[in-house]
Amino acid sequence: MTETKLHLEIAEAMSEVAAALKVPMDLDDxxxxxxRCAADTIPGIVEASISLTTKNGEIRTLAPTSPTIIRADHLQYExxxxxxxxxxxxxxxxxxNDLAGDPRxxxxxxxxxxxxxxxxxxFQFRAEPHAxxxxxxxxxxxxxxxQDSIYLGSMFAAQVAVAMGWARQDQTMSDALATRNVIGQAVGIVMERYKLDSDRAFAFLTRLSQTSNTKLHTIATALVNQTNDLSEH
Incomplete structure (x- = not known):
């Protein structure tokens, strides 16, 4: 493979990866x-996978390019x-560089x-806070x-870290939006039920949360669910 062709393939691979790094994203995809791009692009490399540590100390394989590499990864874990x-x-x-004979x-x-x-x-990667x-x-x-393998591999490892971090951020944002929505619904219910404005309705929920030592989101969810149940009967 000529150097120019290699550079073109790398550029195409990075463009494909960049296109996949969108929020919201499907992390597995x-x-x-x-x-796949790493295995297809880096000279000499035929397979690729990702090992991810878990909170309980286990390691699992993600996105393997073949069943054989799953076995290779699991051999290392075992x-x-x-x-x-x-x-x-x-x-x-x-x-x-010599798996059969390396004393390590x-x-x-x-x-x-x-x-x-x-x-x-x-290549090790880290994505805050825990990945x-x-x-x-x-x-x-x-x-x-x-050195080319190491240089190119490190680029793909950095993309893995970005994907992990963005997926985490996307989930956090989705959770935050869901929380905000349910609290907004609860405020609306209190406004209608007790004829209060939005500020006083929110203050009512906040006091209820503090006096009962219960999270505001939990209070809001319970109120919304209760109201929905009553409306169905």
Whole structure:
């Protein structure tokens, strides 16, 4: 592949990823675009996946490009060693150019080679406040990981972090809008029921929340649900 063609493919891949990074987004679809583009674009790389840590300390695989890479990822989780595990938990970048013979991975390396992988690199990503994991890239042959692989891989890992952060923000915004809407409905109910203006109706709900030690959103939801139930009977 010529350098010009590679640059064009990278530009096209990044444009496709950028198009997927929209709010609101489907996170699963966006992550699948990122891993597929990484596997298709980075020279020597044939498969990609994402390892995501969970609050209870487990690690799970997202957006794998093939069933084989799921097995490779899970081998690392089960054996407690391997590039994607180390990148997800500790190191920013973990590269191995000879999976079968690297002494760092005495159990995982030969098993990965038996699955048909010769080299691998993983990039840690973080997305505030809690998302943390690794973008995992796999090559068929040994010695496929070079500085270009690391440079390009880090770009895709950064896109994963952006997607995770935006998805979190989008969910937070959706939750905030839902909360605001239900409180607004509750204020309207109090205004109509007690013939109050909006400020006094909101103050009424706030006092009720404080005296009962109950969140305002909970008070508002209960009132709206109660009113809806009465209107149905």
């Amino acid at each position: 966006t992550l699948e675009v990122i891993t 054996l407690g060693e391997g590039p994607c595990l180390e990148a997800a938990l500790e190191e920013p970048v973990v590269a191995v 991975w005495p159990y995982y390396g030969p098993k990965a080679a038996a699955l048909g992988f010769g080299s691998q690199v993983a 943390r994991g690794a973008l995992n890239l796999y090559a068929r042959e040994p010695n496929e990981i070079d």
